[in-house]
Amino acid sequence: MKRTIPLIIVFGCGIFMLISFFIPLRWVQDTSQLLQTWYLGVIAFFVFIGIANIVRVNVNKIQRKLADWQYSIILLVFLFVMIGAGIFGGPEGGLFNYLFHNFQIPLSATMFSLLAFFVASAAFRAFRARNPEATLLLIAAVLVMVGRVPVGYWIWHGFPDLVEWLMQVPNTAAKRGIILGIDLGLISMALRVLLGIERSYMGGKD
Amino acid sequence: MKLLERLAKIDRRIIFLLVGLAAIIPLLIPIGLPVDITKPVQNVYDTIESLPEGSIVVVSVDYDPGSEAELYPATLAFIEHCFRRNLRVYMMGLWPAGIALGNDAFAEIAPKYNKEYGVDYINIGYKPGGPVMLLTLGRSVADIVNADYAGTPIDSFPLGRAVKTARDMSVVMTFSAGDPGILHWIIYFNARFGNVICGSTTAISAPRQYQYLASGQLIGLLGGLKGAAEYETLVDRKDRAIAGMDSQSIVHVLLVIFIIIGNIILLSERRKK
Amino acid sequence: MLLILILMAQGINVEAFDTPNDDGSSITIRWIPDTQYEFFQILRSLDPDEGFEPLAQLPGDYAEFIDRGLQSGQQYYYLVKAVQKEQETSSEIIGPVLPKAQIFDAGRANILVTIIILFAAILFYIAIARRGEKLYIRKIPALTAMEEAIGRATEMGKPVLYVPGIMDIDDPQTIASMSILSKVAEKTAEYGTPLYVPTSKAMAMTMAQQVVKEAAMKVGRPDWFNADNIRYLTDDQFGYVSAVDGIMMREKPATNFYLGTFYAESLILAETGHATGAIQVAGTAMPDQLPFFVAACDFTLLGEELYAASAYLSQEPVQLGSLKGQDLGKLLIILIIIIGVASRVFGLPFLYNLLNVQQ
Numbered sequence: 001m002k003r004t005i006p007l008i009i010v011f012g013c014g015i016f017m018l019i020s021f022f023i024p025l026r027w028v029q030d031t032s033q034l035l036q037t038w039y040l041g042v043i044a045f046f047v048f049i050g051i052a053n054i055v056r057v058n059v060n061k062i063q064r065k066l067a068d069w070q071y072s073i074i075l076l077v078f079l080f081v082m083i084g085a086g087i088f089g090g091p092e093g094g095l096f097n098y099l100f101h102n103f104q105i106p107l108s109a110t111m112f113s114l115l116a117f118f119v120a121s122a123a124f125r126a127f128r129a130r131n132p133e134a135t136l137l138l139i140a141a142v143l144v145m146v147g148r149v150p151v152g153y154w155i156w157h158g159f160p161d162l163v164e165w166l167m168q169v170p171n172t173a174a175k176r177g178i179i180l181g182i183d184l185g186l187i188s189m190a191l192r193v194l195l196g197i198e199r200s201y202m203g204g205k206d
Numbered sequence: 207m208k209l210l211e212r213l214a215k216i217d218r219r220i221i222f223l224l225v226g227l228a229a230i231i232p233l234l235i236p237i238g239l240p241v242d243i244t245k246p247v248q249n250v251y252d253t254i255e256s257l258p259e260g261s262i263v264v265v266s267v268d269y270d271p272g273s274e275a276e277l278y279p280a281t282l283a284f285i286e287h288c289f290r291r292n293l294r295v296y297m298m299g300l301w302p303a304g305i306a307l308g309n310d311a312f313a314e315i316a317p318k319y320n321k322e323y324g325v326d327y328i329n330i331g332y333k334p335g336g337p338v339m340l341l342t343l344g345r346s347v348a349d350i351v352n353a354d355y356a357g358t359p360i361d362s363f364p365l366g367r368a369v370k371t372a373r374d375m376s377v378v379m380t381f382s383a384g385d386p387g388i389l390h391w392i393i394y395f396n397a398r399f400g401n402v403i404c405g406s407t408t409a410i411s412a413p414r415q416y417q418y419l420a421s422g423q424l425i426g427l428l429g430g431l432k433g434a435a436e437y438e439t440l441v442d443r444k445d446r447a448i449a450g451m452d453s454q455s456i457v458h459v460l461l462v463i464f465i466i467i468g469n470i471i472l473l474s475e476r477r478k479k
Numbered sequence: 480m481l482l483i484l485i486l487m488a489q490g491i492n493v494e495a496f497d498t499p500n501d502d503g504s505s506i507t508i509r510w511i512p513d514t515q516y517e518f519f520q521i522l523r524s525l526d527p528d529e530g531f532e533p534l535a536q537l538p539g540d541y542a543e544f545i546d547r548g549l550q551s552g553q554q555y556y557y558l559v560k561a562v563q564k565e566q567e568t569s570s571e572i573i574g575p576v577l578p579k580a581q582i583f584d585a586g587r588a589n590i591l592v593t594i595i596i597l598f599a600a601i602l603f604y605i606a607i608a609r610r611g612e613k614l615y616i617r618k619i620p621a622l623t624a625m626e627e628a629i630g631r632a633t634e635m636g637k638p639v640l641y642v643p644g645i646m647d648i649d650d651p652q653t654i655a656s657m658s659i660l661s662k663v664a665e666k667t668a669e670y671g672t673p674l675y676v677p678t679s680k681a682m683a684m685t686m687a688q689q690v691v692k693e694a695a696m697k698v699g700r701p702d703w704f705n706a707d708n709i710r711y712l713t714d715d716q717f718g719y720v721s722a723v724d725g726i727m728m729r730e731k732p733a734t735n736f737y738l739g740t741f742y743a744e745s746l747i748l749a750e751t752g753h754a755t756g757a758i759q760v761a762g763t764a765m766p767d768q769l770p771f772f773v774a775a776c777d778f779t780l781l782g783e784e785l786y787a788a789s790a791y792l793s794q795e796p797v798q799l800g801s802l803k804g805q806d807l808g809k810l811l812i813i814l815i816i817i818i819g820v821a822s823r824v825f826g827l828p829f830l831y832n833l834l835n836v837q838q
Contacts, residue, residue, distance in 0.1 A: 109272060
């Protein structure tokens with residue numbers, strides 16, 4: 001029963017959503033939308049579950065004085081300050097806005113900018129002509145890197161057009177092939193989940 | 207050869223330092239490399255140029271501060287273009303953090319053109335729900351939107367009253383850093399309601415959008431900071447994207463040098479064996 | 480019943496009909512565009528004697544207007560006026576037109592046929608597998624290396640880190656990742672190796688906790704399960720990746736799994752993991768992120784291999800059968816592509832229209 005009822009729900013909802021793509025009747029579309037709206041409601045509820053988990057784990061860390069417990073205090077302080085600022089001051093409130101613009105935005109931008117450095121170290125380590133395929137990858141990468149910035153246009157006016165061709169023809173063709181394969185894999189997995197053949201995402205025996 | 211052996215074992219912090227210098231120095235000492243205009247960006251520009259005055263352009267801010275460096279300059283340039291053409295901007299977001307960034311853009315550009323909130327532009331805020339929300343929005347905006355981002359009833363604004371269905375939206379321009387983003391607008395707006403979709407995305411995601419450009423589902427695309435710099439050039443707005451191009455150029459050249467050095471090391475190791 | 484009325488009046492050729500393949504709430508009005516006119520004005524009435532209300536104003540190069548939000552079965556009348564400067568030319572009244580709902584969207588019939596064929600192929604091979612026939616599936620190196628990678632962590636006395644992507648459980652990649660997590664958790668529980676699963680979504684955390692707990696119970700190690708090791712960090716993309724990087728730098732896991740949906744944070748995770756000396760197995764169906772994982776990780780599951788992983792690891796004949804069916808589907812797609820290209824190259828509109836999806 002513990003697994004049968006969820007499997008019935010998965011099958012029923014899955015088949016209905018699939019069929020609703022082909023049936024334009026109003027009640028079918030409305031029901032499909034209702035199911036998706038219910039899902040939104042469930043997601044909204046889970047925000048509280050996530051916050052409760054953060055609080056529980058970090059309070060436990062502080063109580064037991066585990067390694068780096070001091071940072072848990074900082075985390076909890078900022079968590080509740082931000083929640084309070086948002087609730088009492090609104091999203092345009094002074095404190096919320098200040099924290100967002102002076103903490104959130106710069107911190108996120110800093111993490112994103114790490115990519116520039118990591119791309120350099122990854123390129124130095126991995127872009128080597130070990131075999132023909134790696135050589136092809138290396139040549140394409142160099143052409144696109146140079147051609148997509150003004151220095152490419154400065155070296156040769158035709159460089160950007162060459163890179164545009166690379167992006168629009170070989171790149172698009174390869175991406176389409178990969179995406180077709182991915183979507184077929186997705187259909188196969190979806191059918192296994194719908195029919196209850198694939199159950200390991202629920203945990204327990206297959 | 208000893209030099210190559212040292213380079214093979216180089217501490218990656220030295221690589222990081224060189225990249226940092228390559229990024230910072232051109233910002234302090236600009237080179238002024240010319241920015242060429244590519245067709246996908248030109249298409250976005252031409253689409254906006256072709257709209258009659260008063261047309262409503264939906265701007266969807268679908269990114270968060272992490273992607274601000276690439277997408278915010280494009281947002282500013284695009285909104286400036288819209289205001290200059292006397293188009294009305296109807297802003298929303300599929301990502302919650304994008305709304306504040308969108309408001310920042312309005313705060314910077316609107317006063318320059320004496321644009322009035324609620325008449326010339328509006329921000330209806332973050333709308334969760336992805337596909338369901340977009341399908342409902344296209345059929346009946348009133349089912350999704352009853353207030354702007356600050357909670358003021360939407361019907362109290364002339365622009366809020368003017369947008370009832372997807373039919374009232376001339377163009378949708380999405381500034382997208384991932385999911386939900388360009389693909390959602392294409393699948394659930396262009397496919398269902400036939401709206402014209404243009405996009406701006408990070409450099410990492412841009413290659414993925416080329417197939418939609420090829421099929422015509424996406425009319426134009428601003429890819430990464432380069433795309434933003436191209437648009438700034440077209441609208442004659444010399445801002446941070448153009449300024450960043452020198453920096454990006456030098457960093458890319460440095461990466462190519464690293465790749466060449468790496469392959470020289472590989473060749474010398476093969477010769478030794 | 481489709482009702483089409485075509486009237487000729489003073490140069491405006493207009494037709495109005497029930498929009499096909501809809502829910503009975505729209506009518507399509509078509510006319511021949513003419514750029515000599517500034518705009519066309521479309522008007523509607525429920526009773527022509529009581530006057531018409533304006534619906535839309537469209538430029539002279541427009542040829543169609545779809546009137547939506549109508550009531551199925553109600554009669555509607557239309558008028559189209561062409562305006563040039565101050566001169567107006569009006570069509571005759573068209574109607575009554577009745578919008579009606581269609582039960583099946585015929586414009587998507589080709590998609591339905593394709594899905595039925597794909598499903599049939601998959602079910603065919605599942606049936607063959609149930610009969611006991613052995614099916615050949617090629618080796619996937621990343622999956623073969625999983626057990627060795629977990630064994631490495633056990634020998635070194637270090638934990639295993641499993642990152643299930645940054646999207647929620649409505650994302651198929653997250654579901655696929657949870658299926659693989661079940662297998663990884665069984666192995667780590669069996670070996671007694673700590674398993675950390677930081678998640679970016681609270682629902683994914685709940686699912687991961689359930690999956691890991693059940694895996695521990697399945698191998699008879701319920702005491703190994705620690706709910707605090709499977710925790711929610713933050714929904715924010717870069718907040719999440721910085722927290723995971725922190726876990727990597729502090730806990731120094733010997734094996735990292737990155738399986739699911741990733742965006743820009745993929746390279747940040749992979750490079751940090753590389754710096755800690757971990758062996759890394761990645762898998763994603765995000766084509767943009769695959770190059771970063773291929774460059775920075777030891778093994779990578781490419782796209783569809785992520786979806787196949789659970790079937791591959793279980794080695795259950797029925798699940799492997801579905802992989803074979805998927806391959807047959809791929810052959811079908813290749814055939815359709817060839818037919819489509821040929822139809823365009825040799826000018827065979829019939830074939831092209833057969834494959835085209837109507838909106």
